Amino acid sequence: MARSGRVGLTIACCLGEFVHTVYGSVVNIALPDISKELHAGMGELQWVVSAYIIALASLLPIAGTLADRFGRKRILILGNVIMIAGAVVCALSPSIPMLISGRVLQGIGSALIAPAGLALLTAAVSDRSQRAVEVMWWTATGTATLAAGPILGGILVKDLGWTSVFWAGVPLGALATVLAVVLLRESKAEHTDPIDPLGVTLATLFIAALAFTLIEGPHLGWASPTVLVAVAVTVVAIAVLIPYELRRRHPAVPVGLFADRGFSTALSIAVLGYLALAGLLFLNTFYLQSERGLDATIAGLMTIPLALGALITAVLAARLVARGRSRSALIAAGLLVVAGSLALWATEHAPLWTIMVPYFVFGLGFGLIADPISVTALASLPPDKAGLASSLISTSKQAGQMLGIAGVGALLAVVAGASDKVEFDDMGGWAWMMLAIAGALIVVLTASAPRARQAA
Structure with missing residues (x-):
């Protein structure tokens, strides 16, 4: 493929990845405002975030097969359209049930976008080294976007209200759709499995x-x-x-693949890594706005070091993988997540500027995770199963996010009790510890995994 064609392919796929990923984290910073305006308690706020993740994770196993069978470009465009429709429903919601319904619709669209984009990149680029570069940009986009969601949300919420986090994605989704129509070539698997x-x-x-x-x-x-x-x-x-x-x-769910220890380890690390990030972003909302008393804009800007750290190491991770250093990257990722989480616990009541360092450290750790696990999982299946492989990667990430949000929410709810009052309280320390444990498990799993598979 010519360079101009690769650039267009990368831009179209990465913009779709940006739109669907940002909705996974941008909403977190708006939760206090949603709580006040729609009179929502902790449990309802968890559903606002989790409904999107549940719909996404539930449909990912079949979405990859649909992309392989009916055409990855077609499925990507359909996902963008559904995502836009869901954003409009959310922005117009006068109640929590309608907002949650819109989030489910967004999750359905996201489920179609995630495997189709990665499969298009994988199928279109035959050169192995160039394919690794394209996958690097795709994973770096998702990694940095997920971490940067609170920054974008904070800027929007203060002046334009919580509905702006949904309206802002509509023109971007429309642009992603137009680019996909114009720039992408259709691709399908030669042979597809029955649904x-x-x-x-x-x-x-x-x-x-x-x-x-x-x-x-x-x-x-x-x-x-x-x-x-x-x-x-x-x-x-x-x-x-x-x-x-x-x-x-x-x-639809290839359970037998999990008998491969290297493959199952890669997906387990994905669960733990995204559990830690989603737990941090959910906890961070109440920590900075309820405990520290910051408005949405400042709270979002405080997480810039998190996004910056993730972006730096997301690019570095691709180079480490190319040199066969996946194991080293993942061990470093786990250690940095542990260090960042414990440092955030230690600086809970320290001067505000000091918490920017732990955010940066945590971001460095998270950025090292996505590329090694993506390359390992993709290498475990033949090229015509690219949609299935990317679905399994994304499903593991969403499962981790769901568990992170549910775990942190449960710990905070223990303190809130029957009042269901949304605030950061004494249980926050245990939540930081939960994130540190996730990082420690990444180190343990990586160290005990087969070396050959880690280097894949």
């Missing part, structure tokens, strides 16, 4: 029921009948899903 609707349904039930249990347990009570039913659905869904998918020749 597995039952597998997708079981996976969706498992993810949704698990999220409901983690989010509503602290508010309704862990022994309440509603929560116990959700626990039962979670257990039954996963108990049926695993043997069912193992028997299928073409499963």
Whole structure:
């Protein structure tokens, strides 16, 4: 492919990645304003964030197959259109239920965008080294955007209100759609697997029921009948899903792949890394605005070091992977996440400027994660399964984000109790510790993983 064609391909795919990724974190900074205007408690705010992630994670297993079968360009454009529609619904929402519905619609669009963009890049560039560069830009875009979401949201919310975080994405989504139509070439897999609707349904039930249990347990009570039913659905869904998918020749959720230790380790690290970031961004909202008393703009700007650190190491990670240093990158990532999390705990009540250093350290750690795990997972499957591979990567990331938000929310809800008051309190220290533990597990998993696979 000519250089001009590669540039156009990269811009179109990366802009789509930016739009769908920014909606995963930009909303966090608007949560206090949403809480006040729509009278939402902690549990409802968790659903505003998690509804998007649940819809995204639930549909990703089938989205990759749809992209491989019906055309990656077509699916990418459809995802952009649905994403724009969801943003409009959210911006016009007069109530929490409608806002959550709009977030579900956004999650559906995002599920279609995520695997299609990466699959287009992978299929269009045959040279292995050049493909690594294109994947680097794609992963760097997602990594930096997720970390930068609060900065963009903070700038918008103070002067334009919380609805602006949704309106702002509409023209960008429209531009991404136009660029995709004009610049991208259609590509499909030569052979595609049949769609597995039952597998997708079981996976969706498992993810949704698990999220409901983690989010509503602290508010309704862990022994309440509603929560116990959700626990039962979670257990039954996963108990049926695993043997069912193992028997299928073409499963929606390729459970058998997780028998490969290197592959499963890469996706487990993705879960832990994105758990830590999502937990930090959710916790950060209440820490800076409720505990520190900052407005949305200043709170967002305080996280610039986080985004900067992530961007720096996201680019560096590609070079480390090219030199076969994936293991070193991931061990460094875990150690930096641990250091950043513990430093944030230690500086909870220190002068405000001091917390910028821990944010930068945490960002450095997070930026080292995406590229090594993406390259490893993509290398585990043949090229015509690029959509499936990218779906598994994205599903792991979304699962981590859901667990991070639910875990931090549960810890904060323990303090809020029956009042459901949204604020950062004594339990915040335990939340910082949860993020540090996630970083420590990244180090342990990487150190114990097969060397050959880490270097892939």
